[in-house]
Amino acid sequence: MKKTLFEYFLQVLTCTRGSMMSGGGEGDDPPADSAPPAGDGGGAPEISWPGGLEEEYHGDKTLLKHYDHENKQFKTPALMKALVHATRVIGKDKTALPDSHWTDEQYTELYHKLGLPKEIEKYEVSNNLAEGITANEELFNGFKEVAYANGILPKQAQPILDFYNNKISEQIKAQQEQYKTELAENKAILEKEYGNAFDRKMQVAEQGAKAFADDETFNRMRENGLFDDPDFVRYLVKVGEGLGEDKFNDRADKSGSMTPSELDDEIAKFHQPHHPFTDHSHPEHQKYMDRYIRLQEMKLKANGQTNKVVIG
Helix, strand or coil: CCCCHHHHHHHHHHHHHHHHCCCCCCCCCCCCCCCCCCCCCCCCCCCCCCCCCCHHHCCCHHHHCCEECCCCEECHHHHHHHHHHHHHHCCCCCCCCCCCCCCHHHHHHHHHHHCCCCCHHHCCCCCCCCCCCCCCHHHHHHHHHHHHHCCCCHHHHHHHHHHHHHHHHHHHHHHHHHHHHHHHHHHHHHHHHHHHHHHHHHHHHHHHHHCCCCHHHHHHHHHCCHHHCHHHHHHHHHHHHHHCHHHHHHHHHHHCCCCHHHHHHHHHHCCCCCCCCCCCCCCCHHHHHHHHHHHHHHHHHHCCCCCCCCCC
8 A cells, every 4th residue: 555645744754753762663652742643632733634544643743743624635745744754863873961970982982973073183173373383393382282182173172372472572562562561661761861871871881781791691681672671771881881991981071971960060169269261371271271161052052042152
């Protein structure tokens, strides 16, 4: 006898259930969710069952899901879709869901079924880094080992690693920008403090450092940013000037690179009692007069003025 669509659909569904649950084979009792056949006293609604459908299928809840009570007929397209879906399930590998009693071996088997490679060498994850950032191979390989051991698929591990690398890149860029800002601020502090003598003071600081440090130590001091620290530079300036005070002062006088405070101190010396500058009869009076004028002009220049100094 030729099977109707309804009978074929129910047999396929029964076969599908049997592959997913225990029991359900031929000759077993009807499924627990089947309603009693119409007319057996079970109170089933009056359904217009198609001709040729055996009574054992009448009242089945699976079929009733596709029944249009308003129009008193079955939804044939919906039944056909359900039949196709049920047919596709038959023969597929069924994967059990884990429970609290699963062993590590069972989890590993599940991960491999989901796509985890059998060997870590085939665990393809890329260490995508921003330009200018050096890869930490030890850290990268450690991440791969942990991710692989915990069953994280490559397509899941990749976005996690990309997120981490992006955050690290953002932090490094922020630190670099902060360092550049601090360098500019520290330089501005010293430039304001030393005025026209800034370049000379930095040379003095370097000479002060080289007096006690070999080339390797000196280069390491520069690489570590010590020459960008105002307090450290001031200390080195004192060291350098202490090693050759006369030499530095003579150079400063000739080059015109003295700090405002140094200019004030030097000018104050000219007003001491019995100084050649105030003694018109001193044979070097004119020499000190010229130097005094030179110092005053340097002070005006340091203050942004260009006036000429005239002594009557």
